Amino acid sequence: MSYKLGDYVLVLDEDLSGVIKQITGNTISIETEDGFLIDFKSDELVKQQKKQDLKSELFLHSDISDVVSEKETPKRKQQTKKKAKDRYEPTMEVDLHINQLVNSAKGMSNHDMLTLQLDTAKRKLDFAINKRIQKIVFIHGVGEGVLKMELEYLFGRYDNVKYYDANYQKYGLGATEVYIYQNVS
Template identity: 55%
Template structure:
């Protein structure tokens, strides 16, 4: 089927070459870079004009044959049913660069006050909109903002808080769980 000099593509790889010879039942091809590689006949496809290709694949397109060669994607059979409200987590980044375009002229007190007010406003928003979880990203730093945040969160009833998932946020985040009152 293949002759010396035929242009071929490798089906499971992204390179091509010319048939250089045959050895031990395999076809030896030479890549444009000069490498010689051996393949089985069913691993190669001859580069020809489209009329010959159609007869070669018997009504199958090249892309259909290549799709057949791809490994099937693994499917997940475990599917948890979650409501949209359960999967949404409000993430509030309290870094000053995220809150104001320019912090020049702001004292440390001004910065901390703005960060605390933002945290309080976002927490009130989450409670009002019956969100179950909020993550405050405060960074590591000297711990002043974290201490202020802990003090703020401690004044609320019906919420629990702890350090957020280290894998996702590192050390500088606090996760807040809001216990919802069904009578509200």
């Protein structure tokens, strides 16, 4: 018989039962109703469905009248509030790792790969400018820093962008965030 964490089991030949908390090979640790953790072999246990009548199972944590009144009164839809931190999160991420851009980099020279990565970055940046997206994160990885340097050169040719290292906690050192000024005349 297969057991999984959270199953309710009875112990054969003993007046014990509990919930499975850990499974290690053929040894199963159960937590008894008294809160003790006890190990048993899997052939010493039998899975047990807790028997409860339908009403108590369906309305375990509430009275039936509460459920009915909840259904009858329409609730106002709550607006989800964005945290300030989330409001300023980039709306677009572009992963420039070569394995994200092509199925196989086999046969490509370093120059070919770098050219493809830069073309992708330029295309995505132009797309963001046209679609009025304010922030993009370009994930370039750490490596030797060649791609990062080339990206900075590319971004420097635009008048309406500024760029800086992306959120370190989220991306580490391998990403650059680009902010696009929308109303440049």
